[in-house]
Amino acid sequence: MQVLVTGGAGFIGGHLAEQFAADGHDVVVLDNFEPYYDLGIKEHNVEAARDAAKANGATYKLIDGSITDDDQVDTLVSEADVIYHQAAQAGVRKSVEQPAKVNAYNVDGTVTLLEAARRHDVERVVLASSSSVYGKPEYLPYDEAHPTTPVSPYGVSKLAAEQYARVYSEVYGLPTVGLRYFTVYGPRMRPNMAMTNFVSRCLHGESPVIYGDGTQTRDFTYVADIKRVNAQLLNDDSADGEILNIGSTDTIDIQTLAEVVRDEIDPSLDIEYTDPREGDAEHTHADISKANALLGYEPTVDIREGVSAFIDWYRENKAWYDPLVRGS
Template identity: 45%
Template sequence: MSKESKAIVTGGAGFIGSHLIEKLLSKGYEVICLDNFDPYYSTQTKKRNVELYLKNDNFTLVKGDIRDIVLLKDLFCGVDYIFHQAAQAGVRTSVDNPMKPHEVNATGTLNLLKTALDFDIKKFIFASSSSVYGQISYLPFDEQHPTFPVSPYGVSKLMAEHYCRVFSELYGLKTISLRYFTVYGPRMRPDLAISIFTKAALQNSSITIFGDGSKTRDFTYVDDIVDANMIAMHKGKGEYNIGGGHSISIMDLADTIISVTGSTSDIVFKECIKGDAEHTLANNEKAKRELDWKPMVTINDGIRKYVDWMISQNK
């Protein structure tokens, strides 16, 4: 890797993006963080995520939106890699407002791809989601599983994947789509289950589960996600599952967090929310075979790491 290698991380002030920037800077890359600091969750949290990098000469913070093509053209000169992490997140949010995820996740991705064609970009690495699968035909999901999203968020991510594929096939732009399975870890979004459950458990307050707790998720620790992105710069094309490879029920997740924290929290149940997938579980064989990637952090170890981090933040 030459010292001149430059990368853009869209959504770089967010959870996954900030971890990816940390890794890139540690490897000597010049990094542009593009983030619009959308108030979907605390902008102060996002500012703290990148605060330490501001002193690094290889780091540039740009406040801007991926829907602004004029801005993108100004930023792309000399860039080698694009890590597209920016998105309007939230399955449940997308059910209430389907227009915004379409504009950001689909149209925004198209803007980035179109701009990338005008520059000598080596690789476009897209953060997709297991939400593209949606309706279950079989488990675990492999990349050949039918894609039948059950939320506007899932639809928008699938559209973005198709744009990546078409730009690769039609125009020769090297692209790869990494289908993340429920990422967690330090700095994670406050609206995700592990974050909500852990905060409640540390306060010994009630943990709320929507539904009966039988839904299952394949949780993936953020370090494993970052490793997959770093590998994807030089290997692979098309779509890849990037998941923990093991599922856990929401009930068992809550019980595990209560146990790890030594909490006295009780569990309460509320009506299931529309748009939530029933189950997710990744078949990672394609990523193992073609990217030489596999998850290294188990759910139990990951939860302990996250709880330790949460406790350190509250001291």
């Protein structure tokens, strides 16, 4: 089977490309290498997927291009069996600064892809959405029926993208699945996330810095659980036309997360606080009962296990991953 992964040099896309290649599928990655963070991390994502393909008799092809390029997207989609649409301009704060750019990638780019998928009758499009679509909670945990009132242009763009995918399923019969991810973390994650900042600072003997008072809560999801549910959707049509929360079973406040990281690395460090960041949601917590009912989805890694595993991985890969080491 040939799998097209848009944004396949990024964090989640890179892990998906690696997983599909390891399973023996031919993988094509489309990524424009937007320098939102150090591109060396993307290069390691590419290397990991390419190595998996070589080891398992699969092919891996990398295309440096944009999801907004109609002709290029059409050509790649025409050769694909299943599409995993991970490409997006990420970052809540970036979206506050550049809303038009975020819309161009996340909304216009998604429509470009869906149109090509409809023309070429692909088997399925699995689209990465986000818990950012919910905005301020009216109740927790969020179920898929919760009102969607995003508080950032990024959240608005992901909501529009997932709704376009749903409509293409209903109106045109294109099999689509929208997955609302809840704060995915793990090896090779973006270095500008709270967890990576905490780990990096602590490993360098510096206090972790919390934006706000630390009472914000997050539902952190380990990337291995994300890979598993996406791999299942390669051949499983049980969720076609649906939008599903993909999260974990427990939440943690940012204060406690900082303490967990600090205590494992250097308990002597204090915790520092600074102003909250504009556009960040106060709380996220996923109700995953729908994903469980349709796909049997169950997260397997709790936050403390995941943090410990990530710290171990970070130490082993510090030379190329740590921003302070790379900048020295």
